[in-house]
Amino acid sequence: MREVPVSWLDKFWRRTSLVQRLTCVALVPTAISAVLLVTLLTRHQMDSLRDMGRATADAIAQQAASVSGEALREGQRRDLGRIAQSIVQLPQVARVRISDPDGEILADRVNGAVDDDESLTVTRDVLDPVKHVAIGSVTVEVSVEAAVAAQRAGVQNALLWLALSLVIAVAIGWSTARWLSAPLRNLAIAVRQLGLGDRTVVVPVTDDTEIGDLQRGFNGAASKLLHAQIGMEREIAQATEELARKNAALEAASVAKARFLAAASHDLRQPLYALTLFSSGLAVDEFDPVRLNRIAHIQECVESLDHLFGELLDLSRLETGAMRAVPADLSLDEIFEEVSVNFRMVAEQHDLRLVVRTTDLWVRSDRTMVARILNNLVSNALRYTRCGGVLVGARRRRDGTVRIDVWDTGRGIAPEHQKHIFDEFYRVENGPEAGRPESTRRGLGLGLSTVQRLAGLLETNASVRSRPGRGSVFSIVLPRVQPGEAPRPPPAADEPAPRRDVAGMRVLVIDDEPSILAGISYLLGSWGCEVMTAEDAQQAMEAVHQWIQPPDVVISDLRLREGTGLDVIGLLDRYYRRRPGDPPPFARVLITGETRSDYLRNVDTATMPVLHKPVSPERLLDVMVSVWSVHHAAV
Numbered sequence: 001m002r003e004v005p006v007s008w009l010d011k012f013w014r015r016t017s018l019v020q021r022l023t024c025v026a027l028v029p030t031a032i033s034a035v036l037l038v039t040l041l042t043r044h045q046m047d048s049l050r051d052m053g054r055a056t057a058d059a060i061a062q063q064a065a066s067v068s069g070e071a072l073r074e075g076q077r078r079d080l081g082r083i084a085q086s087i088v089q090l091p092q093v094a095r096v097r098i099s100d101p102d103g104e105i106l107a108d109r110v111n112g113a114v115d116d117d118e119s120l121t122v123t124r125d126v127l128d129p130v131k132h133v134a135i136g137s138v139t140v141e142v143s144v145e146a147a148v149a150a151q152r153a154g155v156q157n158a159l160l161w162l163a164l165s166l167v168i169a170v171a172i173g174w175s176t177a178r179w180l181s182a183p184l185r186n187l188a189i190a191v192r193q194l195g196l197g198d199r200t201v202v203v204p205v206t207d208d209t210e211i212g213d214l215q216r217g218f219n220g221a222a223s224k225l226l227h228a229q230i231g232m233e234r235e236i237a238q239a240t241e242e243l244a245r246k247n248a249a250l251e252a253a254s255v256a257k258a259r260f261l262a263a264a265s266h267d268l269r270q271p272l273y274a275l276t277l278f279s280s281g282l283a284v285d286e287f288d289p290v291r292l293n294r295i296a297h298i299q300e301c302v303e304s305l306d307h308l309f310g311e312l313l314d315l316s317r318l319e320t321g322a323m324r325a326v327p328a329d330l331s332l333d334e335i336f337e338e339v340s341v342n343f344r345m346v347a348e349q350h351d352l353r354l355v356v357r358t359t360d361l362w363v364r365s366d367r368t369m370v371a372r373i374l375n376n377l378v379s380n381a382l383r384y385t386r387c388g389g390v391l392v393g394a395r396r397r398r399d400g401t402v403r404i405d406v407w408d409t410g411r412g413i414a415p416e417h418q419k420h421i422f423d424e425f426y427r428v429e430n431g432p433e434a435g436r437p438e439s440t441r442r443g444l445g446l447g448l449s450t451v452q453r454l455a456g457l458l459e460t461n462a463s464v465r466s467r468p469g470r471g472s473v474f475s476i477v478l479p480r481v482q483p484g485e486a487p488r489p490p491p492a493a494d495e496p497a498p499r500r501d502v503a504g505m506r507v508l509v510i511d512d513e514p515s516i517l518a519g520i521s522y523l524l525g526s527w528g529c530e531v532m533t534a535e536d537a538q539q540a541m542e543a544v545h546q547w548i549q550p551p552d553v554v555i556s557d558l559r560l561r562e563g564t565g566l567d568v569i570g571l572l573d574r575y576y577r578r579r580p581g582d583p584p585p586f587a588r589v590l591i592t593g594e595t596r597s598d599y600l601r602n603v604d605t606a607t608m609p610v611l612h613k614p615v616s617p618e619r620l621l622d623v624m625v626s627v628w629s630v631h632h633a634a635v
Contacts, residue, residue: 023170023173023174023177027166027169027170027173030166030169031166031169034162034165034166035162038155038158038159038162041158042155042158045154050120053092053120053142054120054122054142056092056142057120057121057122057140057141057142058122058124060087060090060093060122060140060142061122061123061124061138061139061140062124063087064083064084064087064096064098064124064138064140065124065125065126065127065137065138067083067087068080068083068084068098068126068136068138069126069127069128069135071083072098072100072106072126072135072136073128073135077106077107080098080106080107081107081109083098083107084096084097084098084107084108084109085109087109087140088109088110088111089111092142092143093111093140093141093142093143094110094111094119094141094142094143095108095109095110095111095119095139095140095141096108096109096138096139096140096141097109097138097139098126098136098137098138098139099136099137099138099139100135100136101134101135101136106136119141119142119143119145120141120142121139121140121141121142122139122140122141122142123137123138123139123140124137124138124140125137126138182206183203183206183207183211183214183215184211186203186204187203187214187215187218190202190203190218190222191218194222194225199222199225199226199229200226201222202219202222203215203218203219205219271515274513274515274516274518274519276519276614276615276616276617277516277519277520277522277523277617278518278519278522324457325365325366325369325457325458326366326368327364327365327366328364328365328366328367329362329363329364329481329484330362330363330364330365330367330370331362331483331484332359332361332362332363332394332402332404333358333359333360333361335367335370335371335374336356336357336358336359336374336392336394337356338371339356339371339374339375339378339392340354340356340392342375342378343375343378343379343382343390346379346382347382347389347390350382350385351387352382352385352387352388352389352390353388353389353390354378354382354389354390354392355389355390355391355392356391356392356393357391357392357393357394359393359394360483361394361396361402361480361483362480362481362482362483362484363402363478363479363480363481364478364479364480364481365458365478365479366457366458369454369457369458370458370478372450372454373451373454373455373462373476374392374404374406376448376450376451377406377451377474378390378392378406380448380474381406381407381408381410381472381474382408384408384410384411385408385409385410385471386410386411387409388408388409388410388471389408389409390406390407390408390409391405391406391407391408392404392405392406392407393405393407396480397477397480400479400480401477401478401479401480402477402478402479402480403475403476403477404475404476404477404478405473405474405475406473406474406475407471407472407473408471408472408473409470409471410471410472411468411469412466412467412468412469412470412471412472413464413466413468413472414468418464418466421448421464422448422449422451422452422462422464423449448462448474451474455476458476458478460476460477460478461476461477462474462475462476463475463476501527501528501625502524502527502528502529502621502624502625502628503527503528503529504528504529504530505528505529505530505552505553505624505628506529506530506532506547506549506550506551506552506553507524507529507530507531507532507551507552507553507554507555507624508531508532508533508534508540508543508544508551508553508554508555508572508586509521509524509531509532509533509534509555509556510533510534510535510536510540510554510555510556510557510560510565510568511533511535511556511557511560511591512535512536512557512559512560512561513557514535516557517533517535520533520555521533523617523620527621532544532546532547532551534568535560535561536560536561536562536563536568537562537563537567537568537571540568540571540572541571541572541575544572544575550572550576550585550586551586552586552587552628552631553586553587553588553589553624553627553628554569554572554586554587554588554589555588555589555591555624556568556569556588556589556590556591557590557591557592558590558591558592558594558603559592559594565590565592566590566602566603569588569608572585572586573585583631583634584607584631584634586631587624587627587628587630587631588607588608588627589608589609589611589623589624589627590603590608590609590610590611591610591611591612591613591615592610592611592612592613593612593613609623609626609627611623
């Protein structure tokens with residue numbers, strides 16, 4: 001909209017108060033009328049004075065012409081001088097001059113100083129009384145100085161009285177304007193207080209005119225506004241209380257859900273672990289292809305169930321805020337190598353290529369969360385890729401960050417699905433993958449949602465670019481730092497080579513689930529181990545009494561019916577450790593279905609590895625060999 005220019009008069013008028021405006025409106029016409037009246041009267045009086053002076057001068061000149069006619073005809077200069085002298089002595093006559101027809105001055109008399117500005121000059125011809133022809137002229141100058149001075153004094157007196165009357169008018173107008181504007185001023189103050197939050201303001205009703213109606217209307221509006229505010233505050237308080245109650249209920253439900261998921265995960269992992277052990281035991285010494293295929297399907301189903309439970313538990317931990325980022329300087333190459341080790345065999349089983357490009361880039365982030373993000377992205381890429389492979393790489397950016405990409409040659413994601421791909425429980429249904437078991441194909445749709453939530457904890461976002469039929473690329477951006485010193489494992493040239501099997505190893509297994517004890521006993525026995533089982537501390541002590549030497553490895557569950565596996569391991573440790581400072585009498589491994597941090601905070605993972613159920617036989621074998629090697633080197 002085009003702005004209208006504002007003149008200085010408008011700006012001045014806007015800055016004046018209501019009292020000033022009313023005073024100005026009342027005073028200006030009066031002042032203008034008085035000034036005009038004085039000016040007109042003064043001008044009229046001056047004109048009248050000049051007319052009177054001119055008439056007086058004309059009469060004196062006429063009289064002088066008639067008196068000096070005889071002397072002028074006779075050429076008597078002395079008589080003309082006496083006539084001029086007598087005339088100049090008349091009041092207001094300043095000068096008399098008598099001249100002949102040729103203009104020669106015959107008599108010239110002056111009364112004081114002559115001021116041309118304050119005098120009037122009249123000239124009359126002198127006629128011959130006989131011939132009636134001009135025989136000379138008489139010039140008379142009449143002074144009006146005294147009259148003008150008197151007039152000026154009158155004007156000054158008039159102006160003085162005018163100024164006094166204007167001052168009185170200003171005082172009266174100002175008082176009247178204040179009296180008239182007082183109700184409006186009170187209304188303005190009340191409106192300002194109302195705007196500042198004072199809803200109890202009331203203005204007195206001063207009269208029954210339009211101003212009184214305005215005052216009554218304001219009081220009514222303020223009263224209604226007060227009642228509306230009280231009602232609104234009451235409703236807001238009720239809504240706030242209801243919202244707080246619902247938030248508390250929601251938080252309680254969220255905590256209860258997290259606890260339920262954690263408890264359900266623990267309880268459901270128990271039979272899954274037993275099923276894993278029995279299925280692995282069934283595969284021992286089995287050569288029938290049909291049975292081996294069935295066993296493989298069972299193991300795939302168990303792995304799929306464990307993956308689903310893990311997704312639910314991770315989502316619960318993210319929602320309750322149990323996970324916190326711990327930033328540190330990380331070498332991406334180490335994390336890439338971990339991802340390669342985790343999924344290389346999975347890719348080979350499905351005839352896919354997993355390419356992890358080495359890099360010298362370092363980032364500032366949480367190692368566990370970055371590894372979990374990449375594991376989820378690579379797992380998701382392998383799940384939905386039929387042929388080709390998956391590529392993991394990192395690229396340096398100009399803004400001081402690093403972009404980590406996970407490429408795949410899968411079927412791609414349609415544009416309408418890309419904006420929802422990171423939502424919870426959102427899955428793209430594009431038909432089953434050929435040659436893939438259903439258990440490895442289906443999920444809850446929480447993997448990418450977990451990725452996005454973890455990325456949010458790392459103060460970044462996960463993004464996707466995809467072309468249907470060509471593949472997809474998932475990316476995250478992390479802050480880049482200068483490369484640091486990567487930890488190097490100590491040289492082990494003088495250490496004995498670790499054992500490659502566990503045959504002949506004495507293993508004590510502690511768990512309160514008989515099915516798990518039976519399954520792991522069968523599995524360890526198939527590996528050539530000497531196995532003892534126990535469900536509590538008393539059975540554990542009875543079992544070790546059957547051995548002359550301490551067990552090589554103790555594998556215990558964390559939660560038992562009576563106490564914890566840590567209590568039982570501590571009891572066995574005190575039983576075999578003769579003197580303080582002696583090396584640990586046996587290696588120990590903790591296996592649990594519990595993932596809550598408050599249950600695991602007292603576990604020293606440096607000396608006691610923690611495995612989460614269900615544990616694959618290959619993972620269990622690797623950990624047993626590792627802990628026994630460390631224990632053997634310490635002894």
